[in-house]
Amino acid sequence: MKSIVWISRCLCLLLLSAVTQLHAEDGHELWLRYAALPKTQAAQVATHAIDYVFKAAETPTTQRARNELALGVAGLAGKKLPGSEQIHDGSIVLAVAGKYAPLDQQALPLQNIGNEGFVLRAITLEGHAVIVVAANTDIGLLYGVFELLRKFQLDNALAKLDIVSNPKISLRLLNHWDNLDRKVERGYAGQSLWDWWRLPQYLDARYEQYARANASIGINGTVLNNVNSNARILTPAYLEKVAAIARIMRPWGIKVYLSARFSAPQEIGGLKTSDPLDANVQKWWNSKADEIYQLIPDFGGFLVKANSEGQPGPNDFGRTHADGANMLAAALKAHGGVVMWRAFVYSDVNPEDRHKQAWSEFKPLDGKFADNVIVQVKNGAIDFQPREPFHPLFGAMPNTPLMMEFQITKEYLGFATHLVYLGAQYEEVLKADTYAKGAGSLVAKVIDGSLEQHKLSGIAGVANIGSDRDWSGSDFNQANWYAFGRLAWDPLASSAQIARDWLTQTFSSDPTFVETATQLMLRSREAVVDYMTPLGLAHIMGTGHHYGPAPWVSDQKRPEWNPVYYHRADQQGIGFDRTDTGSAALSQYAAAAAQHFADPQANNEQYLLWFRHVSWQYKMHSGRTLWEELLQHYDHGVAEVAAMGQQWQTLEPYVDAERFLKAKEFLQIQLNEAQWWRDACVAYFMSISKLPLPKGVQAPAYNLEYYQALSFPSAPG
Numbered sequence: 001m002k003s004i005v006w007i008s009r010c011l012c013l014l015l016l017s018a019v020t021q022l023h024a025e026d027g028h029e030l031w032l033r034y035a036a037l038p039k040t041q042a043a044q045v046a047t048h049a050i051d052y053v054f055k056a057a058e059t060p061t062t063q064r065a066r067n068e069l070a071l072g073v074a075g076l077a078g079k080k081l082p083g084s085e086q087i088h089d090g091s092i093v094l095a096v097a098g099k100y101a102p103l104d105q106q107a108l109p110l111q112n113i114g115n116e117g118f119v120l121r122a123i124t125l126e127g128h129a130v131i132v133v134a135a136n137t138d139i140g141l142l143y144g145v146f147e148l149l150r151k152f153q154l155d156n157a158l159a160k161l162d163i164v165s166n167p168k169i170s171l172r173l174l175n176h177w178d179n180l181d182r183k184v185e186r187g188y189a190g191q192s193l194w195d196w197w198r199l200p201q202y203l204d205a206r207y208e209q210y211a212r213a214n215a216s217i218g219i220n221g222t223v224l225n226n227v228n229s230n231a232r233i234l235t236p237a238y239l240e241k242v243a244a245i246a247r248i249m250r251p252w253g254i255k256v257y258l259s260a261r262f263s264a265p266q267e268i269g270g271l272k273t274s275d276p277l278d279a280n281v282q283k284w285w286n287s288k289a290d291e292i293y294q295l296i297p298d299f300g301g302f303l304v305k306a307n308s309e310g311q312p313g314p315n316d317f318g319r320t321h322a323d324g325a326n327m328l329a330a331a332l333k334a335h336g337g338v339v340m341w342r343a344f345v346y347s348d349v350n351p352e353d354r355h356k357q358a359w360s361e362f363k364p365l366d367g368k369f370a371d372n373v374i375v376q377v378k379n380g381a382i383d384f385q386p387r388e389p390f391h392p393l394f395g396a397m398p399n400t401p402l403m404m405e406f407q408i409t410k411e412y413l414g415f416a417t418h419l420v421y422l423g424a425q426y427e428e429v430l431k432a433d434t435y436a437k438g439a440g441s442l443v444a445k446v447i448d449g450s451l452e453q454h455k456l457s458g459i460a461g462v463a464n465i466g467s468d469r470d471w472s473g474s475d476f477n478q479a480n481w482y483a484f485g486r487l488a489w490d491p492l493a494s495s496a497q498i499a500r501d502w503l504t505q506t507f508s509s510d511p512t513f514v515e516t517a518t519q520l521m522l523r524s525r526e527a528v529v530d531y532m533t534p535l536g537l538a539h540i541m542g543t544g545h546h547y548g549p550a551p552w553v554s555d556q557k558r559p560e561w562n563p564v565y566y567h568r569a570d571q572q573g574i575g576f577d578r579t580d581t582g583s584a585a586l587s588q589y590a591a592a593a594a595q596h597f598a599d600p601q602a603n604n605e606q607y608l609l610w611f612r613h614v615s616w617q618y619k620m621h622s623g624r625t626l627w628e629e630l631l632q633h634y635d636h637g638v639a640e641v642a643a644m645g646q647q648w649q650t651l652e653p654y655v656d657a658e659r660f661l662k663a664k665e666f667l668q669i670q671l672n673e674a675q676w677w678r679d680a681c682v683a684y685f686m687s688i689s690k691l692p693l694p695k696g697v698q699a700p701a702y703n704l705e706y707y708q709a710l711s712f713p714s715a716p717g
C-alpha cells in the first residue's frame with residue numbers, strides 16, 4: 001500500500017514538473033523571464049539589492065516600477081526585496097527629481113534627459129553605498145528599472161554602474177496590421193491580440209503583458225489597426241474598445257494611435273465627399289477628434305495610408321498628400337496629436353520606375369506639411385526586401401520631419417520559420433550615409449531629427465506579434481521585436497550587442513552559448529540575402545502571399561507586381577539599370593551616396609543588380625563572372641543555413657528542451673526552403689541566360705516546370 005502511494009506521488013510530481021516545464025519555457029515570458037542567475041552573479045546582485053527606498057509620488061507607473069524591481073530581484077537573485085524608509089548600504093534608491101533633497105544635491109545630469117530618460121548610478125548617499133535610479137518622471141523611473149534589471153543580468157561591475165540614458169527618437173511605435181476580424185495582414189504568429197469582439201468588457205491578460213514587454217524596451221506607442229484600414233474603428237462602439245486598451249497601456253508609457261481611413265467622412269459620417277478642402281469634411285474630422293480625446297485624453301494620433309495600393313486619399317479629390325495630412329493635423333492639433341502620413345505610394349498607371357515614385361510625389365511637398373505631421377518612409381524604396389539601399393527620401397526633405405518604417409514581421413524573409421536577425425538589417429540602414437549635408441549625414445540623424453533640428457522624430461516597426469504563446473511565431477523572432485525597440489531608443493547602438501543582451505535575457509548567460517548564438521544570429525541576415533536575392537536582386541518572390549521563389553512571374557496586371565519587372569534578366573544579362581542610361585533613380589540620391597551604391601570602383605557589389613543591368617559575363621571583383629558569382633552566392637546562402645543548424649545543435653546543453661527543439665526544427669524548414677529558393681532561381685536564370693552550370697555546381701533538384709507548378713493557396717498572412 002505504502003509503495004503504491006509513493007509511486008503515485010512520484011508520478012504526480014513528474015506530471016507536475018512536466019506541466020510546469022511546459023509552461024515555463026514555451027517562449028511566453030519573452031526576455032523578461034528573470035531566471036535565476038549563476039551563483040556569483042546572483043550574489044553580486046544580492047549585495048546591491050538589500051532593499052529599496054522609494055522617493056517619488058505613488059502613481060500607477062511607479063507602482064509597476066516597484067513591482068518589476070521586486071519581481072526581477074526575486075527571480076534573478078532568489079531574494080525578496082523589501083521596501084524601506086531608511087537608506088542602507090546596498091539600497092536601491094528609486095527617485096523622481098524634486099522628491100528627495102539629498103539626491104537633488106548630488107547634481108545628477110537630470111536636466112539633460114528629458115521626460116523619458118533616467119540616470120542609473122552607484123553613488124554614496126547619506127554615507128551609504130547605493131544604486132540610484134533617478135528620473136524626471138515616473139515613466140523615466142520605470143525605464144530606469146528595466147535597464148537596471150538588464151544590467152543585473154549583463155554586467156559584472158555593478159559597483160561602477162554609471163548610465164545616463166534618454167531616447168534619441170521621440171515616437172517609438174509599433175504598427176499593427178491587424179484587422180477588426182483578428183486577421184493580421186502579413187502576420188505569422190496567430191490571430192490579432194486585439195479581441196475586438198469581447199472588448200471593452202473582457203480585457204485579455206495579454207494586453208498588460210504586451211504593454212510591459214514594450215515598455216521594457218522603450219516602445220511608447222502602438223497603432224492598433226491595419227493601415228489598410230476599416231472606417232468602423234472610428235465609430236463610437238469601437239472607440240470604447242480602443243479606450244479600454246489605452247487604459248491598460250497608459251501606466252506603461254504607451255499611447256495608442258489609430259490608422260484612419262481617409263474616406264471615413266463618407267463611409268461612416270454620411271457626407272457626400274471626403275475632400276480635405278471641404279469645410280464640412282474638416283468639421284467632421286474636428287468633431288471626430290474631439291470625441292476621441294473625450295474618451296482617450298492622451299490619444300497619440302493618426303497613421304494614414306492614402307492613395308496607395310487602392311486606399312482612398314486626397315488625390316481622389318484632386319488634392320495633394322499635404323492637403324490631406326494637414327486637414328487631419330488641424331483636427332488633432334489642439335489636442336496635441338500627430339499625423340503620421342505614409343510615403344509608400346506608387347501607381348500602376350505611372351510608367352516611372354517604382355523606385356522613383358515616392359520621391360517624385362513627396363519631394364515637391366517638402367515644407368508644405370503642418371508642424372504636427374511627420375512623413376513615414378519605409379527603409380527602402382521598394383518594399384522591405386532582404387536588402388535595399390536606404391530610401392532616397394531620407395535626406396531629401398530637409399524641411400519635413402521623416403520617420404522610419406521598418407518591418408519586423410518577415411513578409412519577405414521566410415515568414416515565421418526562418419531565423420533572420422533583423423537587428424543587422426536595421427543597423428545597416430540606420431548607419432547608411434545620405435550625404436545630405438556632407439559625410440556623416442546618417443539616416444539615423446535624419447530620423448532622430450538632429451540633422452535638421454526637427455522637434456518631431458519617429459520610428460515605426462510593423463509588428464510581428466500575435467496570439468501565439470511565443471508572441472512572434474518563433475523564439476528568435478522575438479529578437480527582432482526587441483532589437484527594434486532598443487534601436488528606436490538608440491539608433492546608433494550595435495545590433496551585435498543587442499543580440500547578446502537578448503540572448504542572455506532570453507536563454508542563458510553562459511558565455512559559450514551567448515557567443516555562439518550571437519554569431520548564428522549575425523550571419524543569418526546575409527544568409528537570407530544570399531539564398532533569396534543576392535547581389536541586389538529584389539522582389540522575386542511568389543505573387544500575393546509572397547511565399548517562396550517565383551522570379552518567372554510576368555502575368556500580373558500591374559507591371560510592378562511582376563518579378564520580371566525587377567530583375568530584367570534576358571539572354572545577355574540581368575539587373576535594373578537605374579543609372580542615367582536607365583531610369584536614373586540613382587540621381588535621387590546625393591552624389592556621394594549614389595557613388596557608393598553604383599560606382600563599379602566603389603567595390604560595393606551588394607547593390608549591383610539593384611542599380612545596374614550587366615552582362616552575365618561581367619567581371620566581378622572576385623575574378624568570377626557575374627553568372628558564376630550569382631551561383632556562388634546562392635550556394636553560400638544554403639551552406640550558411642546548414643551551418644546555422646549545426647551551430648544550434650551544439651547549443652543543446654544550454655537551452656530547455658522545448659525551445660531547443662522548436663528552433664532546431666524551424667532551422668530544418670529554413671534549410672529546405674533555402675535549397676528550394678536556390679534551386680528554383682538557378683533553374684530559372686539558367687533558362688534565361690542559357691549558360692551551363694560551371695563544374696562542381698550542383699544542378700537543381702527538379703526542373704523549372706516543377707517549381708513553377710507549385711502553388712500555396714493556404715499560405716498564411
Ligand code: GCW
Pocket residue numbers: 177185186227228305309344383411
Ligand atoms: O508590401 C506591402 C504588403 C501589404 C501592405 C503594404 C503597405 C498593409 O504586401 O500587405 O499593406 O505593403 O505597406 O501598405
